[in-house]
Amino acid sequence: MKHKEQKPLHRKITYSDLEVLKLHKYAFFTPPKILTLLMLVGLSTISQAELVVTEASIHLGPMSKIPSAGYLTIQNKSQNEISIQALSSDHFEKVEWHETVISTDGIAKMRMKKTPVIPALSKVVLKRGGKHLMLYQPSKQIETKSEIDLVFKLSSGMQQSFPVKIHRHKKPHNH
């Protein structure tokens, strides 16, 4: 599904900015303090270059028993591969990453991938019929066209949260 507005959906929680603020409280900038400050600024610059998520949408299952499907584009603009250690949302009991596997008898099956990897300088597209997210048991009332947050816990230890638009399911998601 295409959206008219495709703003970047990149948002994250970063603690190093807080540390920099704390440092500013020390009025006297001795050389070691300046050095520490520069290192912290440098670190937060590096951490900006993690995953960029765009075109994120969830297609709600027709009933809460039926899992919802999530589609999005993830870009890794850094020089390092990044793996996603955990996926979560306040609005769903469980979020999983699924990939299509062709079994020996030629039948396509969905398999859960525990720690998906986004290779360095590359883009991974989750779309209908391919890789996708599966979201189980909506824990709160979710309204169509609203936005909820999904959270990735990354291999760097950073948590990255991004908004995802909710759509009413059209076709059932087949497994």
Ligand SMILES: [Cu+2]
């Ligand atoms: Cu699936």
